[in-house]
Amino acid sequence: MERLVYLDNSATTRPCKTAVDYINRALTQNWGNPSSLHGLGISAEAEVTAAREEIAKKISARPDEIIFTGGGTEANNTAVMSAAGGRYKKVITTAVEHPSVLQTVKRLENVGFEVVRIGCDGRGVIDLKELESALCGEAALVSIMLVNNELGSIQPVADAVRLVRKLSPNALFHCDAVQAFGKIPINVKSLGVDMLSASAHKIHGPKGVGFLYCKKGIKLNPLITGGGQERGLRSGTESVPLIAGFSGAVKELPDIKAQENEIRNINLYARKILGDSGFIDINSPEDACPYILNISVTGYRSETVLHFLESKNIFVSSGSACAKGEASYVLSAVGLPAKRIDSALRLSFSRENTREDIELLYAALSEAVKKLRRSKL
C-alpha cells in the first residue's frame, strides 16, 4: 500500500499525542465528577480549569468566557438560539454559513423571525454594503463565519462587527470560527465579537467537544438545562476527558503564524502544479485561508475522482454533496458553473502534510483523467 496521504483535514484531523495522553490521564487518573466536593472531584475540576485557561489564552479571552460544548455544531446552535426570546426578531447571516448555523437560523425563521442572508462575491467574501443595508431596523443577532469550510474564504468579521455596532447597537454578534481556530490568529477583543465557536477535532483534538466564547456580560439562553455547569449555560457533567484532550491539542499547536506560513507554502505549491496542469481549475480565492484549497477536475465527477484517489490511499473531500444530491450551495453562491461544481474537490491541509503529498496527489489526478471516463454533464 502506498503511504497515506490525508488531505481531508477540514473534515477531521488525526488526534495528536498530547491530546491522546491528556484524554488517557483524565480517564485513568482524574476520572471524578468535577462537581464533587471530594478530592477526586477537585482533580477532575483542575483538568477542566487548566483546559479553560489554555484555550482562553489562544483567543485572548478570559477563562470564564469559555463555555465547553459537545462540539462546533452545539456551540453554533447555542449562539444562534440565544437570539430567540429577546426584543428584536431579526437575524442576519450569510448564504455560505455552515449548516449548523443555517439550519438553526431556519428554525428561528419558522417561528416568525425575519432572516436576511447576505450573498457573496466570486471569492466567497460577503459584501459589507449588503450587510449595511440589511442593518436597517434593529437585529437580534448577526452571525458571520470567519473561514468558510468549503472554499477557505475569510470574511471581514472585524469590519462587519464595527458596522453592526454603529447601526444596530443592541445586536449580538456571533462568529463561527470552527475552520479558523488554531489555524489563523484569533483575538476576540480586536475582532470585537460577542460569541465565537470552535471545535477540537479540527485541530488534532478529540471529536465531541468544542467551545463557545461568550463575552463577559452577555446573557444567553442555554439550550441544555440541568445542574448548572458551565455557568448554567451548558448543563451536564463536563466531559473531562474530551475537554482535557482539547486542551492537549491546543497545547501542541505550533506557533500559529509560522505554521500558517508553512501551510501557505504547501498551498501555493499545490496551486502551482495543479493550476498549471491544464486540467484542474482552482476554486478557492487567492487570499483564502491556506488550510483549504478547493479545486475542480472539470469534467470528472467529484465522487468518481474521490474514489479513484482513495484507491491510491489519498483522501480528499468532494466539494459537492453528491452527484445525485444537491449541489454545494457555497459553490453555487460564488457563481461557479454547474460543471465545475459537479467536479469540485476540497483539499484541506494540516501540519502533517508535505509537498510530497501534493506531488502524489498530482500524479494520481493525472492518472485519473487518463483512466476515468468524463462525466456527461
Place this chain on the structure above:
Amino acid sequence: MKEIILIKNGELALKGLNRSNFEDILIKNIKRRLKDLGKIEVRKAQSAIYIEPRDEQFDFEEALERVSLIFGIAAFSRACVCEKDFDDIVKKSTDYLKNTMESVKTFKVEAKRADKSFPLKSPEICRELGGELIDAYPHLKVDVHNPDVVVYCEIRDFAAYVRAEQIPGAGGLPVGTAGRASILISGGIDSPVAAWTMAKRGLKLNAIHFASPPYTSLRAEMKVKTLLSKVARYSGTVNLAIVPFTEIQDKIAEHCPEDYFTLIMRRMMMRISERLAEKSGSAALITGESLGQVASQTLPALVTTDSVVKMPVLRPLIGMDKEEIVRIARNIDTFETSILPYEDCCTVFTPKHPKTRPTLANCEAAERNLQIDALVEKAVNETQYTYIE
C-alpha cells in the same frame, strides 16, 4: 405464567400430501429465526404450530416481532398455557386476559376440544368460561354476532391454551418451499421489493450486485448489504455475489454506440447473472423492473435483455406503479435506505438519449465489437461472495 406462540399456517393447509413437507420447512425456518433468543420447543398439531419457550431469559416480545415476518404464517397469537383442568383454565385466563378484557365492552368465547377426554364439551366450555369472565369483569357483555374480542380456548392433548386476538402473519409460503432464485439488486427502491415479493412466494434468495469502483463507492455496496439484511428479516440469510463491473462498462463505452449503452449493460448483467445463478443452484432470475418505468424497461428493451438468457426472469413488479412499489418499500423498511444518494452502477454512464424501441438485431450489431464471452468469464471468476443475515 407460561406463554406460547400459536401459529396458524394459512395456505399450507391447501397443499395436500405436500403439507407435511411444507410444515417441516416452516418449522425449520422458525427455529432458525428464533435461535439466538433462547431455547424453544416447536411442535405441530392439526395445521397449527406451537412455539414453547424453554428458557427463562427468552425474549418473548422480540420473538413475536420476528414471527410476524416469517412467510408461510397466516396468523398467530400469544396464548397462555393452562392445565387441562377447568378451574385452572378459569383462574389463569381471567388473569391473563386482564388488559384485553378491560379495554373492550363485548366478547364471546369459542372453544375447541381436540382431547375428547376433557369432561366439558365445547359449548359447555364457552358458556362456563364466558360466565366466569363476566363475573371477573362485570362491565362485559356477551355478543355472539359482533364481539369486540373473541376469546379462544383450546383443549389439546398436551395442554389447554387460552388466547385473545389473532395477529395477522406475513402470509405467503415458507421460504425454501418454492426453490431458489437470484435477485439482481442495485440499491434502488425496486429490487428489494421484488426480492421480498418473491421470497413471500417461498423462494430462497441469492443476490447479485454489480459494483463499478471508482464510479461507485464502497458506501453503495454497504447500502446494498443493509437493504438485503432488511429483506433477510423476511427471507432468511441471503448469499450476495458482488460482481466487478467497471471494466465491462469501460469496454461498452469504448466499443458500442452510446444510445445502446444501458441495454448492452443490462444484457451483460443478465449473462453474468445466469452463470452465477447456475453456479449457486438458482432456477430463475428476479429483477425489480416495472414496465415502462425507464428506457431500459420498455417492452422492446425487455425483449432484448431477456433474449440473452435461457432461465426464466421473474419480474414481480412488472405491472406495479411507482407508488405501489414505494408503499411496500416503506412497509418492509427498505425505502429510507434505498433513497440514500450513492451512485449505483446504473447511473454513471447513462446515455443522454437511450434507445426506447431497440430491436434485437440492432442490439446484437451494437455489441459486435465486444469480447462478450471473455468479459463474462472474467467477471464470473472475479465475483466475491458474502453472507447477509
